[in-house]
Amino acid sequence: MEKENDLTTLEILGIAIKSEIDAVRLYTKMKEMIDSEDLKEKMNFLISQEESHEKVLKEVYEKKFPEVELALPPKTIVPMIDEVLGKEATLKELFDAGMKAEKMAEDFYSGIAEKTNDPNAKSILMYMANMERSHYAILEAEWNQIERLKTEDANKFLESDGLMFFGP
Numbered sequence: 584m585e586k587e588n589d590l591t592t593l594e595i596l597g598i599a600i601k602s603e604i605d606a607v608r609l610y611t612k613m614k615e616m617i618d619s620e621d622l623k624e625k626m627n628f629l630i631s632q633e634e635s636h637e638k639v640l641k642e643v644y645e646k647k648f649p650e651v652e653l654a655l656p657p658k659t660i661v662p663m664i665d666e667v668l669g670k671e672a673t674l675k676e677l678f679d680a681g682m683k684a685e686k687m688a689e690d691f692y693s694g695i696a697e698k699t700n701d702p703n704a705k706s707i708l709m710y711m712a713n714m715e716r717s718h719y720a721i722l723e724a725e726w727n728q729i730e731r732l733k734t735e736d737a738n739k740f741l742e743s744d745g746l747m748f749f750g751p
Contacts, residue, residue: 593651595695596644599711601655602688603637605664606718609684612668613677625725629718636711643707660691678726685719688712 590598607630614626644653659665667680689712696708 590695593648594656596640596647597653597655598660599692600637600640600644600653601659602684602691603633603640604655605659606633606681606684606688607637608668609664609677609681612672613674613681616674616677622725625721629721632714632718636714639707639711660687674729675726678722682719682722682726685715685722689715689719 610626610629610633614623614630617623617626641653663680664684667676672680692708692712692715696705696712699705699708
C-alpha cells in the first residue's frame with residue numbers, strides 16, 4: 584500500500600480492524616460452501632484468528648484513542664473481498680480473494696511496522712504480518728489439496744477416514 588506514509592495511527596487501526604472484519608465475512612462464506620468437515624474446521628480456525636486480531640486491534644485503538652469513537656472506513660484495502668461477497672462467487676474465486684487479502688494484509692502490517700519508532704507497535708505489527716502470512720499458507724495448501732483431489736480416487740479418499748486437510 585503506497586499511501587501508508589500518509590496515514591495516521593487512527594486511520595491505520597481503522598483500516599486494519601476493517602480488514603479483519605472483512606476476512607471473517609469471507610471465511611464464513613467459504614465455510615458455507617464447503618462440504619468437508621475437516622476443511623470447515625480450518626475455516627473456523629481462520630475465523631477465530633481474524634476475530635482475535637480484530638479484538639487485539641480494538642484494544643490498541645481504545646488505549647491509544649479512548650475519547651475517539653471507532654469509525655471504520657467504508658471501503659476495505661482489499662476491494663476484491665467486497666466484489667466476491669457481492670456476487671455468486673465460486674469457491675476458487677473465494678480462495679483467490681482470501682489469499683490475495685492475506686498477502687495484502689501481511690504487506691500492510693509489515694510496511695507500517697518498518698516505519699514506526701514505537702517498539703511495542705512494531706512488535707504487534709510484525710506479529711500480525713506473520714499471522715497473515717501463515718493464513719495465506721493455509722489457504723494455499725488447502726486449495727492445492729482440493730485441486731489434487733479432483734479425481735474419482737480423491738472422492739474415495741474423502742469418504743475414507745478423514746485424513747484430508749489435517750495440519751495446522
